[in-house]
Amino acid sequence: MMSEAPIFHSKYSYHHDGKAQQLDIHEILVKRSRLGIFLSYSMVVVFLGTNVYFVTTKVFCILILTFFEVNIRSIWSILVCFLLAKFLHYNPVKKERVVIMPAFGVQLETHYWSGRIVRLFVPISKILSSMLNECVTPVTCYWSLALLLRDEGELMLVFQLIRSVQKLQPPLKMLVPVWKALRAAINCEETSIT
């Protein structure tokens, strides 16, 4: 049973379960996009078809100039189709889960639609703080939640959705409860040490 009302925004939904066996579980689910699946598979077909066409054309080419021309065209077509396939590639992430185990650590889980689950455990002693970052790109701004770790030069992103191919960006109102829960867990640990 979920302890708080879920939050819905666009293709994301946030669920929080704070009573399951003293664990604090936060989940962000991503809706599947049927158009995305169709476009990505059709782009893969086009990509393969273009490759086969130009490879067979090259085989029958005699003149070096034509060979060179076909090469340039084929490289360009392959590149464009590759980029389109990559861009429209169906994002396989089903949900991202943050499991906060008080005084023990934080487990970050990524569940894919294929059934694969990737888990990463971070001990609480390694976490200095959690932060909400405003990230600016040449075309947009978005929020991301990250952990500052001891003896590490890089921040660890809590939600891999930010780094995924399709750049899914959960809204701030879903990141804030997770951030507050992480801060509470880290502060509890600090006061218990001191």
Added chain:
Amino acid sequence: MDQQRKHSILMVSDFFYPNFGGVESHIYYLSQCLLKLGHKTEPDLNAFAFKIGLVVVMTHSYGKRTGVRYVTNGLKVYYVPWRAFLMQNTLPTFYLTLPIIRTILIRERISIVHGHQAFSTLCHEALMHARTMGYKVVFTDHSLYGFADVGSIHMNKVLQFTLADISQAICVSHTSKENTVLRSGITPNRVFVVPNAVDTAMFTPSTCRLSCDEIVIVVISRLVYRKGADLLVEVIPEVCHLFSNKFHVKLCLLIASSVKVRFIVGGDGPKRVRLEEMREKHSLQDRVEMLGAVPHARVRSVLISGHIFLNSSLTEAFCIAILEAASCGLLTVLPDDMIVLSEPDPGDMVHAIRKAIVMLPSIDPYAMHQRMKKLYSWHDVAKRTEIVYDRALQSSDENLLRRLPRYLKCGSWAGKMFCLVMIVNFLLWCLLDSWQPVESIEEVPDLVFIRNENEDVVHDSI
């Protein structure tokens, strides 16, 4: 009293911290003073219908400094990762900056977009996109430009395009207003004159008065043609020769001069080589000290080591350097008893320096500093800028069809091209609106900065 509506201002320019200069410090100080005005808690019966709630600055990235930064008093700065390509200007892309500008305007709930400096491409693009999206825009021009050379003609046409549909414009002096009105064809009654100011708290005179046995003349400027570096090359040897610790009795002038004059030259630029050559040629190594580029934080310490500040600029829209020098108690340019003006001619400049040396014993640095404090204050500039914002907000909202005829007046060919640019911009905006609706862009929550004993703690006030 009616509740005041809070408005947010977006300052846009290619020139901001960590770059140092007149425009950069203008944007910074103005933003700080506007933030302070917005946080006033006592009711003001003469207050306008709106109040400044938030000031955000947008500029391009400087090296690794990219993303969102908060500077003093919570002033938020967006360092958008567009690379500078020429003299700190972003690459002009016309439409590619539309998505990021739209995102920032929506998420920060901006009411007015205030662009700075005609030379800034980011400013022109931001004002164009803001007008397309229906925001009120204000533009401040900081420099004077010519009319004859190719660069100026191009710049003036771009300015004409931007100011064709502006809500209000600000110039830093009456001369600058004349120059802007002539260059852009904007009606003069839409241009306000709000002078710059100086941070008198930072530029204070020295506690101990320097002795007048040896007069030190300070020059701090970029050593380029426009700042009169060539004039300095002629003036410095002549002045050093005239005041070289020898007893002169000039019957025509009846001046007995036994003072020695020394120069301190701060700044760097292409003309530095000429000044170094002049030093070598006239053997003035002990009388002319070249400091090189002086960081802004050290400018005051250089100024207080001198008696007179010499500015040899050929053109200046508004010279903040002179205000800074006057605030430090140096004899410079300003009301008749604080200034000695001359023509941009070496002979005249030498005569003016001689006159300044004669006036020197009667100058009281602290009295000058107090006068500067009253005459030039950033709080005053902020209040006057608020009046301009108020006027801009009162202007009516107009759709594209009513705005297009203003661009047609810019020229027979240019006018039509400008109209086309605005129509394409409008169509791209509609496309972007349908792809990424306004509701999908989250607004930034209000952040309240609370200063704790040992650390600053940020609390979400919503």
